[in-house]
Amino acid sequence: xxxxxxxMRVFQNAIAWIVSLIVLIPLVVIFISSFKTAAESxxxxxxxxxxxxxxxxxxxxxKGKLLGSFINSFIYASTxxxxxxxxxxxxxxxxxxxxxxxxxxxxxxxxxxIAMPVNYISLMKVMQFTHLINTRIGIVLIYAAFALPISIxxxxxxxxxxxxxxxxxxxxxxxxxxxxxxxxxFPLLKPIIATLFVLNFMSTWNDFTMSIYFLNESSKxxxxxxxxxxxxxxxxxxxxxxxxxxxxxxxxxxVFILGQKYIVTGMTSGSVKE
Amino acid sequence: xxxxxxxxxxxxxxxxxxxxxxxxxxxxxxIFYSFTDWNSFTDKVNFIGLDNFKEIFVKDKTxxxxxxxxxxxxxxxxxxxxxxxxxxxxxxxxxxxxxxxxRMVIFSPQVLSYLIVGLVFKGILHPTTGFLNIFFNNVxxxxxxxxxxxxxxxxxxxxxxxxxWKGVGYGMVIFIAGIQGISESYYEAADMDGASFMQKTFKxxxxxxxxxxxxxxxxxxTYGLRVFDIIYVLTNGGPGYATDVMNTAVFKxxxxxxxxxxTALSTLLAVFTMAISYFILKGLNKKEEY
Numbered sequence: 001x002x003x004x005x006x007x008m009r010v011f012q013n014a015i016a017w018i019v020s021l022i023v024l025i026p027l028v029v030i031f032i033s034s035f036k037t038a039a040e041s042x043x044x045x046x047x048x049x050x051x052x053x054x055x056x057x058x059x060x061x062x063k064g065k066l067l068g069s070f071i072n073s074f075i076y077a078s079t080x081x082x083x084x085x086x087x088x089x090x091x092x093x094x095x096x097x098x099x100x101x102x103x104x105x106x107x108x109x110x111x112x113x114i115a116m117p118v119n120y121i122s123l124m125k126v127m128q129f130t131h132l133i134n135t136r137i138g139i140v141l142i143y144a145a146f147a148l149p150i151s152i153x154x155x156x157x158x159x160x161x162x163x164x165x166x167x168x169x170x171x172x173x174x175x176x177x178x179x180x181x182x183x184x185x186f187p188l189l190k191p192i193i194a195t196l197f198v199l200n201f202m203s204t205w206n207d208f209t210m211s212i213y214f215l216n217e218s219s220k221x222x223x224x225x226x227x228x229x230x231x232x233x234x235x236x237x238x239x240x241x242x243x244x245x246x247x248x249x250x251x252x253x254x255v256f257i258l259g260q261k262y263i264v265t266g267m268t269s270g271s272v273k274e
Numbered sequence: 275x276x277x278x279x280x281x282x283x284x285x286x287x288x289x290x291x292x293x294x295x296x297x298x299x300x301x302x303x304x305i306f307y308s309f310t311d312w313n314s315f316t317d318k319v320n321f322i323g324l325d326n327f328k329e330i331f332v333k334d335k336t337x338x339x340x341x342x343x344x345x346x347x348x349x350x351x352x353x354x355x356x357x358x359x360x361x362x363x364x365x366x367x368x369x370x371x372x373x374x375x376x377r378m379v380i381f382s383p384q385v386l387s388y389l390i391v392g393l394v395f396k397g398i399l400h401p402t403t404g405f406l407n408i409f410f411n412n413v414x415x416x417x418x419x420x421x422x423x424x425x426x427x428x429x430x431x432x433x434x435x436x437x438x439w440k441g442v443g444y445g446m447v448i449f450i451a452g453i454q455g456i457s458e459s460y461y462e463a464a465d466m467d468g469a470s471f472m473q474k475t476f477k478x479x480x481x482x483x484x485x486x487x488x489x490x491x492x493x494x495x496t497y498g499l500r501v502f503d504i505i506y507v508l509t510n511g512g513p514g515y516a517t518d519v520m521n522t523a524v525f526k527x528x529x530x531x532x533x534x535x536x537t538a539l540s541t542l543l544a545v546f547t548m549a550i551s552y553f554i555l556k557g558l559n560k561k562e563e564y
Contacts, residue, residue, distance in 0.1 A: 008471075012365050016372075019362065020379045023439065026398045027382075029405050033397075043403040091289035094281040106286060113297050115492070115551040117500040119540040120524060121533050122304035126296065145296035148289050167280060177282050206387030209502055213528070224389045228507070231393055238397060245390055256385040260378075263385075267448055 034242035041239035056243040060230070064244050068219060069226035073251075075136065076222055077204040080143035084151050084200050085193055087144065092155035093185060097167065107156065113149030120213050133214055142214065143204045151196050154266055158192040159185075195266035198259035202252050223248045301544060308538035314531030326538035336515055337523065337539070344519040344543075347434060348498030354438040355494050356487070359445025364475060366446070367453050377450065381443035388440070392507025395436045399423055423509050426516045433517050437504050441497075445490050452486035453479060492554050499547045 025046070033041040034056055036049040061067060095107045123142075124133065132138030162185065170180045208224035215221060218229070227244050234240050256263070308326055312319045330337040362380065366373060383391060398405045399422040407419035422432040460478050469477070480487075502521035505511065511518035511526070518526075520543050527536035 009369050012370055016366055016370055016376045020376050023379050023383060023443075026394050026405070029398065030394050043408055044397050044400070044405040045408055046405075087289040087292065091286035094283065094285040098277040098281040100277070103286075106290060109298075110289065110293055112548075113293060115496045115547055116297065116301065117496075117521075117540065117543050117547050118297075119300045119304035119537060119544065121528050121536045121540065122307055123296065123300040124528075125303065125307075126300050130295070141292065142296055145292045148293050148297075152289065171280055177280055177285070180280070181285070202385055206385075206389070208387070208389050212525075224387050227393065228389055231396075238403075241393065241397070245393055249386060249390060252385050252387075256382075264447055264451060267444070 030242045030245055033238050034246050036239045038237050038239055041237070041242065044238060053239065056239050057247065060240050060243045060247065063234075063240070064226055064230040065218075066223065066226060066244070066247060069221050069223045072136070072220060073205055073222040073224070076140055076143060077201045080140045080147070080204050081197055081200040083140070083144040084147050085196050088148055088151035088196060089155045089159075089186070089189055089193065090181065091148075092152045092159050093181060095152070096156045096159040097164070107152070111149050111153050111156075113146070114153060116149075118146065120209075124213065127214060134216055134220070136220060139210060139214060139220075142210050143200075143207070147200050147203065151200065154195060155189070155192055158189065162188055191262070191265065194259060195262040198255055198262045199266050201255055205252050205255075301541075304537045304541050304544075307534055308541045310534050312534040312537070314533060322534075326535050327542075329535060330538060330542070336518075339515050340518050340520050340523045340539075341542075343430070343515075343517065344499060344501070346430075347437075347501060347519055348495055350434050351437050351441065351498050351501075352491060352494040354434070355441045355445050356491060358438070358442045359490070360449055360483075360487070362442070362446045363449030363453060364479065367450055377443075377447065381447050383440040384444045386440070388503035389507055391436065391440050392504050395432075395439075396423070396508060399432060399436075424513055426513050429509055429513060429516050433505055433508050436508060437501070440504070441494070445494070448486060448490055449483065452483050456482050488554060488557065492551055495554065496547055496551055499543060499550070 029044050029046060032046065032048060033044055035052045035054070036056075037051075037053055040047075040049060091110070095103050127133035127138055127142075130138075132141060166184060166188075167180060170184045175184065205222075206224065208222065208228065211220075211222055211225045215225075218226075221229070227241075227248050230244050231241050307319075309321060309323060310319045311322045311325075366376060370376060399407075401407060401419075401421040401424060404422075406422070410416055410419045420428050422428050456479065460482075461474060464474050464478060500521055501519055502525065505517055505519055505522050506525065509517045511522045520539055524536045524539050524543075527533070527539065
C-alpha cells in the first residue's frame with residue numbers, strides 16, 4: 001500500500017514536470033534567442049548565446065516603431081478598462097438591486113452578449129455611420145462594448161453578496177443615489193474592480209483582430225499589430241522578432257504577476273459554486 | 275424606500291447604449307445585409323433573397339469546408355482542453371511538490387496574446403530552422419520531423435495543438451478551484467468506506483464538478499466556433515483551405531469587398547453559437563434540478 005502511494009507521487013510529479021517543460025521550452029527558446037546574433041538565431045534552439053546582444057532590443061524599438069505602438073496599446077487598454085469598470089459596475093449595481101421585470105430583461109439582454117460572436121463587417125458599417133472608424137476613440141469604445149457583458153456578469157454576482165441594509169442606512173442618512181454608489185458601494189467593490197481591471201487590461205492589450213478590421217493607419221496600431229507587421233518584414237531575423245515578442249509580453253506579464261489572485265476570482269465567478 | 279428612486283435607471287444607461295449601438299445593432303443589421311448584395315464596389319445595396327445562403331450551402335463547396343473545419347476544430351480543442359485540464363487538475367491538486375510553480379507555468383500561456391503564441395510557434399514549428407524538428411533530428415527521431423504548418427496532413431492538427439497548448443491551463447485552474455471547493459468531509463466518509471482513488475473521482479469529484487465542467491465547455495465551444503487569431507497568424511487558412519474556418523473566411527470576404535457573403539457567414543455563426551450555448555446551458559439546468 002505504501003509503495004503504491006509513493007509510486008503514485010513519483011508519477012504525479014513526473015507528469016507535472018513534463019507538462020511544465022512542454023509549456024516552458026518554447027517560451028525559453030524565444031527568450032534566449034532574443035539575445036543572440038542574427039546568425040546564431042537562424043535556427044531556434046536552447047543553446048545559450050555566446051555573447052549577450054542587448055542591442056537587439058534597441059534596434060527593435062527603433063525599427064519596429066515600438067514606442068508609438070506601446071503608447072497606443074497603453075491608451076486603448078487603460079481607457080477602455082476605465083470605461084468598463086465604471087459602466088459595468090454602475091449597471092450591475094442598479095440591475096442587481098432593483099430586480100424589476102424590466103431590469104431582469106435588460107440584464108439578460110446584456111449578458112447574452114457573452115456568447116455572441118462579433119459581426120465585424122456590419123460593425124464596420126455602424127462605425128462608418130457614427131464616424132468612429134479609424135479613430136482611437138472608436139477602438140476604445142469597441143473594446144469597452146464587447147467586454148461589458150462578461151464584466152457586468154462578474155460584477156452582478158458580487159454586488160448580490162453586499163448586504164442591502166447598507167443602502168437603506170445610507171439613504172436614511174440622506175445619501176443621494178450618486179453618493180450612495182460612489183461613497184458606499186464603490187469602495188466595497190475593490191476586489192471585483194481589481195478583477196475587471198486585470199482581465200480587461202490583458203484582453204485589450206492582447207487583441208489585434210479589432211485593429212486589423214478597424215484601424216488602417218499604422219500610426220494608430222497597437223503593439224500586437226506592430227509586432228505582426230515587423231515579423232512580416234524581418235521574418236528571417238529571429239533575434240529581432242524574439243526581442244519584439246519579449247517586449248510585447250512584458251506589460252501583460254507584469255499585470256499578470258501583480259494581479260494573479262484576481263484573475264482566478266474572475267474566471268471562476270459564475271462557474272464555481274462557493 | 276422607493277427602489278426606482280434609489281437605483282435610478284440611468285446608472286445602467288451608459289452600458290446599455292454602448293452595448294446596443296456597437297454589439298446589438300451590428301448583429302441585427304448583419305441579418306438584414308445577409309439578404310442583399312452589399313459589396314465595396316458600388317454604393318447600391320439590392321435585396322437578393324437567399325442567394326448568399328445558396329452560395330454558401332449549395333453552389334460553392336468551399337464554404338462547407340470552412341463550416342466543417344470550424345465544427346471539427348471546436349469539438350477537438352474543447353475535448354482536449356476539458357479532458358487534459360481535468361486530468362491535470364486531478365493529478366496536481368494533492369501530493370505535488372512545487373504545485374504553485376507548475377500551476378503558474380501551465381497557466382501562463384493564457385495571459386499571452388494569440389498573436390504572440392502564433393509567432394512563437396511559427397518559429398518553433400518551422401520545417402528547417404524550427405526548434406521541434408531540430409530536436410527530433412538531434413535525438414535520432416528524424417522520421418518524426420515534418421513540415422508542421424505547411425503540409426496539408428499536419429497543418430490542422432498543429433493548429434489545434436497550439437491552441438490547446440495555450441488554453442489547457444485555463445480549464446485546469448478553474449477545475450482546481452472547483453475541486454478545492456468540494457468539502458473534505460465527503461472524501462473522509464469515502465475513505466472510511468474504503469473507496470479507491472478512482473471511485474472517489476467518479477462518484478464524488480466529477481458529479482460535484484458538473485456545473486464547472488459544463489460552464490467551461492460552453493466557454494470552450496463558443497471560443498472554438500469563433501476562432502480567428504491563432505489560425506490567421508499560424509497558417510492564414512492554408513495550405514489551400516486546409517485550416518480555413520468561418521471567421522478567417524469572413525476576413526477574406528471582407529478584404530475582397532464581398533461584404534454581403536461575409537455578413538451572411540457571420541450571421542450563420544451567431545445563430546449556431548447561440549443555439550448551441552442555449553442547449554448546453556439547458557442541459558446544465560436539468561442536471562441541477564436532479
